[in-house]
Amino acid sequence: MGVVTMTTDAGARIERARVAAGLSQRALADATGISQPTLSRIISGDRSAKMPEVVAIAWATGHTVAQLAEDGSVADRVQCVARATSDSGMEGMREALLHFVELDAYLDDQAIPATV
Numbered sequence: 001m002g003v004v005t006m007t008t009d010a011g012a013r014i015e016r017a018r019v020a021a022g023l024s025q026r027a028l029a030d031a032t033g034i035s036q037p038t039l040s041r042i043i044s045g046d047r048s049a050k051m052p053e054v055v056a057i058a059w060a061t062g063h064t065v066a067q068l069a070e071d072g073s074v075a076d077r078v079q080c081v082a083r084a085t086s087d088s089g090m091e092g093m094r095e096a097l098l099h100f101v102e103l104d105a106y107l108d109d110q111a112i113p114a115t116v
Contacts, residue, residue, distance in 0.1 A: 010045070010049075010068065010069055011042060011043040011045040013067065013068050013069075014049075014057055014061075014068055017057070017061040018057075018061060020062075021060070021061040021062055023061065025039055025040060025043075028060055031056075031060040032057055032059075033056065034053055034057070049069075064106070
C-alpha cells in the first residue's frame with residue numbers, strides 16, 4: 001500500500017474538504033472507515049495517510065485525490081517550453097497543453113488506465 005507523504009498543508013486541505021462537505025470528523029470517519037483518532041492525526045499532520053485512506057476521504061468529501069494530497073493545481077505544477085509555429089500564439093498553445101495535462105491527471109486520479 002502506498003503512503004502519501006502528508007504535510008500539515010495536506011492535513012489542512014483534508015480539513016477544508018471535510019468542512020466544505022459539511023461533515024463532522026466523526027461523520028467523515030464513519031464514511032471512510034478510518035477511526036476518528038487516526039483521522040484527527042492525519043489532519044493534524046502527525047500521521048501520514050495511506051493511499052486508500054486518501055482515496056476514501058476524497059470520495060466521501062467529493063474532492064479528488066490530487067486536491068487533497070498535492071500542492072497547487074495541475075496548471076501550477078506544469079512547466080513547458082514551446083516554439084510557436086503557423087502563427088500560433090504561445091498562450092493558446094499553453095492552454096491546449098494544460099487541457100491535455102489536466103485530463104491526464106484526472107484520468108490518473110480516477111484510476112482510469114491510459115490506452116496505447
